[in-house]
Amino acid sequence: xxxxxxxxxxxxxxxxxxxxxxxxxxxxxxxxxxxxxxxxxxxxxxxxxxxxxxxxxxxxxxxxxxxxxxxxxxxxxxxxxxxxxxxxxxxxxxxxxxxxxxxxxxxxxxxxxxxxxxxxxxxxxxxxxxxxxxxxxxxxxxxxxxxxxxxxxxxxxxxxxxxxxxxxxxxxxxxxxxxxxxxxxxxxxxxxxxxxxxxxxxxxxxxxxxxxxxxxxxxxxxxxxxxxxxxxxxxxxxxxxxxxxxxxxxxxxxxxxxxxxxxxxxxxxxxxxxxxxxxxxxxxxxxxxxxxxxxxxxxxxxxxxxxxxxxxxxxxxxxxxxxxxxxxxxxxxxxxxxxxxxxxxxxxxxxxxxxxxxxxxxxxxxxxxxxxxxxxxxxxxxxxxxxxxxxxxxxxxxxxxxxxxxxxxxxxxxxxxxxxxxxxxxxxxxxxxxxxxxxxxxxxxxxxxxxxxxxxxxxxxxxxxxxxxxxxxxxxxxxxxxxxxxxxxxxxxxxxxxxxxxxxxxxxxxxxxxxxxxxxxxxxxxxxxxxxxxxxxxxxxxxxxxxxxxxxxxxxxxxxxxxxxxxxxxxxxxxxxxxxx
Numbered sequence: 001x002x003x004x005x006x007x008x009x010x011x012x013x014x015x016x017x018x019x020x021x022x023x024x025x026x027x028x029x030x031x032x033x034x035x036x037x038x039x040x041x042x043x044x045x046x047x048x049x050x051x052x053x054x055x056x057x058x059x060x061x062x063x064x065x066x067x068x069x070x071x072x073x074x075x076x077x078x079x080x081x082x083x084x085x086x087x088x089x090x091x092x093x094x095x096x097x098x099x100x101x102x103x104x105x106x107x108x109x110x111x112x113x114x115x116x117x118x119x120x121x122x123x124x125x126x127x128x129x130x131x132x133x134x135x136x137x138x139x140x141x142x143x144x145x146x147x148x149x150x151x152x153x154x155x156x157x158x159x160x161x162x163x164x165x166x167x168x169x170x171x172x173x174x175x176x177x178x179x180x181x182x183x184x185x186x187x188x189x190x191x192x193x194x195x196x197x198x199x200x201x202x203x204x205x206x207x208x209x210x211x212x213x214x215x216x217x218x219x220x221x222x223x224x225x226x227x228x229x230x231x232x233x234x235x236x237x238x239x240x241x242x243x244x245x246x247x248x249x250x251x252x253x254x255x256x257x258x259x260x261x262x263x264x265x266x267x268x269x270x271x272x273x274x275x276x277x278x279x280x281x282x283x284x285x286x287x288x289x290x291x292x293x294x295x296x297x298x299x300x301x302x303x304x305x306x307x308x309x310x311x312x313x314x315x316x317x318x319x320x321x322x323x324x325x326x327x328x329x330x331x332x333x334x335x336x337x338x339x340x341x342x343x344x345x346x347x348x349x350x351x352x353x354x355x356x357x358x359x360x361x362x363x364x365x366x367x368x369x370x371x372x373x374x375x376x377x378x379x380x381x382x383x384x385x386x387x388x389x390x391x392x393x394x395x396x397x398x399x400x401x402x403x404x405x406x407x408x409x410x411x412x413x414x415x416x417x418x419x420x421x422x423x424x425x426x427x428x429x430x431x432x433x434x435x436x437x438x439x440x441x442x443x444x445x446x447x448x449x450x451x452x453x454x455x456x457x458x459x460x461x462x463x464x465x466x467x468x469x470x471x472x473x474x475x476x477x478x479x480x481x482x483x484x485x486x487x488x489x490x491x492x493x494x495x496x497x498x499x500x501x502x503x504x505x506x507x508x509x510x511x512x513x514x515x516x517x518x519x520x521x522x523x524x525x526x527x528x529x530x531x532x533x534x535x536x537x538x539x540x541x542x543x544x545x546x547x548x549x550x551x552x553x554x555x556x557x558x559x560x561x562x563x564x565x566x567x568x569x570x571x572x573x574x575x576x577x578x579x580x581x
Contacts, residue, residue, distance in 0.1 A: 020151060023147070023158075023159050024144050024147060024148065026159075027143060027144055027147055027159055027162060028140045028141070028143070028144050031136075031139065031140035031143040031144070032136055032137070032140045034166075034438055035135070035136040035139045035140060035177060036132070036133070036136045037438070037442065038136075038174060038177060038178055038438065038441070038442065039058060039132040039133075039135060039136055039178065040056045040057075040058055040132070041056065041057040041058040041442055041445050042054070042055070042056060042057070042442070043055075043057050043442070043443070044057075045057055057445070058445075059128070060128055060451070060454075061128060061131065061132075061179075061180065061484075062178050062179055063451065064179045064181070064480070065179065065180075065181055065480050065495065066131060066135075066179050066180035066181065066480070067480045067481050067483065067484030067485075068479070068480035068483055068484065068494070068495065069104070069107065069108065069111060069131070069180050069181065069182070070111060070114070070115065070127050070128070070130065070131035070134075070180060070484070071127070071483055071484045071487055072102070072104075072108045072111075073108045073109075073110075073111030073112045073114065073115050074115040074118055074121070074127060074487075075487065076108055076109065076112055077112045077115050077116070080487075081102075084100070085100070086098060086099055086100050086271065086274070087100065088100035089468075089490050090483055090487065090490055090491060090494075091479070091491060091492065091493050091494050091495075091499065092470060092490045092491065092492060093492045093493055093500055093503060093504065093507050093531060094492070094493040094494070094499035094500050094502075094503050095274075095277065095278065095281060095499050095502045095503045096274075096278075096499065097503060099271065099273065099274035099277060100271060100274060101269065101270075101271045101273075101274030101275040101277065101278045102270070102271075103216075103217040103275065103278055103279070103282070104182040104215060104216060104217070105214050105215070105269060105270065106185070106211065106214040106215035107182035107185055107215050107216065110134070110138075110185075110215075111130075111131070111134050111180075114130035114131060114133055114134040115127055115130050116130075117129070117130055118130070121461070121487050121488065122461070124484065124485060127484070131180045132180070134180060135177070135178075135179070135180040138184045138185070139177050139184055141184070141188060142165075142184045142187055142188055142389065143162055143165060145187075145188045145191050145192065145389075146161075146162050146165055146191065146389050146392055146393060147159055147162050149191045149192070149194065149195050149393055150162075150392075150393060150396045150397070150400075152195045152198075152199075153195075153198070153362055153396075153397055153400075154400070155396045155397060155400040156400060156403070157423070157427070158396065160423075160426075160427035160430065161392050161393075161395060161396035161399075161430070162392065163430040163431045163433070163434035163435075164388075164391065164392035164395055164396070164430050164434070165388045165389050165391075165392045165434075166388065166433075166434035166437050166438060167340060167430055167433035167434045167437060168340050168341045168344060168387070168388050168391040168392060168395075169341075169384050169385075169387060169388020169389070169391070170338075170340060170341070170384065170388070170437055171437055171440070171441045172377075172381050172384035173384040173385060173387075173388045174437060174438060174441050175441065176382065176384060176385050182215060182216045183216060183218075183385045183386075184385075185212075185215040185216050186212060186215065186216035186218055186219075186221065186386075187385060187386055187389050189208050189209075189211060189212035189215065189216070189219075189222070190212075190221055190222065190225060190386065190389075190390075191389060191390075191393065192208050193205055193208045193209065193212070193222045193225065193258070194225055194229075194366070194369070194393075196208055197225070197226060197229055197251075197254050198229075198362060198365075200250055200254070202253055202254060202256075202257040203257070205254060205257045205258060205261065206257040206258070206260050206261035206264065207261060208222075208261065209222055209257070209258045209259075209260070209261025209262050209264075209265065210261040210262070210264040210265035210268065211265070212261075212262075212265070213261070213262050213264075213265025213266060213269075214265045214268060214269060217278075217279060217282055217283075219262055219265070220283070221386070222258050222262075223255070223258060223259075224372075225369055226251065226254060226255050226258060228365070228368050228369045228372055229251070229365050229368075229369075230248065230251045230255075231368075232364060232365050232368045233247055233248075233251070233361075233365065234247075234248065236361055236364055236365075239361070281496075281498050281499065281502045282496065282498075338377070338378060340433075341374050341377065341387060341388075341391050342374065342378075344391060344395055345367060345370065345371055345374070345394070348367075348395065348398050348399070351402070352398075352402065355402070355405075355407045355408070355411075356407055357401075357402050357405050357407050357408070358405075359397075359398050359401045359402070360397065360401035360404075362397055362401075363394070363397040363398040363400075363401045366390065366393050366394040366397045366398075367394045367397075367398060369390050369394070370387070370390045370391045370393070370394035370395075373386050373387040373390050373391075374387055374391070399426075403419075403423070451481050452539070452565070452568040452571060453478055453481055453482060453537070453539070453568075453571060454481065454485055455565055455566075455567075455568075456537060456563060456565055456571050456572075456573055457481060457482045457484075457485035457486040458485050458486070459563045459573065460482075460486040460489050460535065460537075460563075460573060461485060461486035461487075461488055461489070463562070463563075464486065464488045464489050465488070466488070468488055468489065468490060469489055469490070469533075469534035469535050470489070470490045470491075470531070470532065470533045470534050470535070471489050471490065471491050471492075471533060471534070471535045471536070471537050471573075472492060472527055472531055472533035472535070472536045472537065473491060473492060473536075473537040473538075474511055474514050474515045474538075474542070474543050474546065475515075475539065475542060476492075476493050476494050476495070476496070476497045476499075476500070477494075478494075478537075478539075479491055479493065479494020479495065480494060480495070482537070489535075492507075492511070492531060493511075504530075506530065507530050507531065510526060510527070510530060514527075514543060514546050515542075515543055515546075517543070517544070517545035517546070519545050519546055519549045523546075523549065524549075524553055524558055524559070528576060533576060534575065534576060535562070535573055535574065535575055535576070536550060536559065536573070536574040536575075536576065537571075537573055538550050538571070538572050538573070538574065539570060539571050540570040540571075540572070541570040547570065547572075550572070550574055553574075554574070557577060558576075558577055559574040559575065559576060559577060560574060560575045560577055561573070561574050561575075562574065562575045
């Protein structure tokens, strides 16, 4: 007996097929308008004399990693990254100091054309506006991808569901959309991978996984999506003409395609060994530091048993301030940010029960993925970036399944005008909700003033010239801005504190001792011995004890203060006075 094989998703004839390109192009243009508005924050600007005018309130990047990414793209364009090779000297005391591996390689290549307006390293204005346009373009491509995914599943009027990305993703999604980061590429690959799984397209799925691997480090999310589909397919039951066994076998081949694509992406990476090391640090060391209590102890014991011990104690991990973004929603934030995505699956389920509607299998599978990401979002705000798009996909599939059901056609025969009115009202509500989220966020956003350390970085850039001094700093998260404004200086670590910890535990401990005010008379000599810096960048608001210590060292002649910010008086730059030749 020959076992029936599962069939790939087949899409019924679509009368809208001829208008797909026009709809996609219009959607892209509308999205560009929306996301560029979010980038520039138009509104009332206060002049130096106290007068006001209508202008652009955002002339720089928001706090975060955006400056790092656009500077990386510029350095790729000018050949500086190739010249540095495996030694990413800009982070001289991290795992990238001898085994550089760019975990967002394709993303930075994507950004390269947007840096063409910059004439030299000092042209930061051109880089900022190039980065803003690049972010808006990428977010618009994400919205078009949601539209294309819905059409691939045969959803009629797919464009009407796209505003749900913003309406259900909410202000958190839009806030993260302000930043120039690689996650939209990850979401685009996730949605595309989901469609390829539904269509049983193994080669295309492998290519998506390879692109995902080279563009964004969270490629394992494809495996999570595969697991959701596989489990729900087994529970829901097979399609007509197939069996659970045959579908499970087909899904195993899809898993093999994903894993093969990940392997292909790793092999294509310019530094595959360093890339795998970086992945282990990011997804083994970081979670180990984020865990609390008994869970962290258990993880550390497991890592040790597997021979991949993080190399530091649980006490050491607690000092590193990791996981601040992994905080669950509570109180008002839960009501404001989580109410819509929580209610959406509940209301859809109740509606189907009321109308005795059995949703299509793809609607259930997408709903399962959306609910999973919803729980991830409730535990960490950062997952709004994936929750909004998958919620929109699930709602679109579920409602389209309802609109194609016999029950809905029965209602349509009884009340011919009512279904059409409900559809139009729903689409208008989604559009108004998305517009409301964007407008409210733009209205309440404070102007993005220059980051406090910008002028200090500009001073270091102008003072460094071609000498390339090494700068000591205790804040790993200021690296993106320092690197952006003064790329002719070298720093210690950035992007992730674990990058130093995995490189040298002793250096990491000294940094965190200074950060927490554990400063002794010998601290400066220890800093000189371990890091050999030329300059010290100090923010006395963050490290008050160390700030006072540096001023004492100025009096003793071991440091020279060469810069103090005129506005942010707590920020200073010191030169190490080298004695004895």
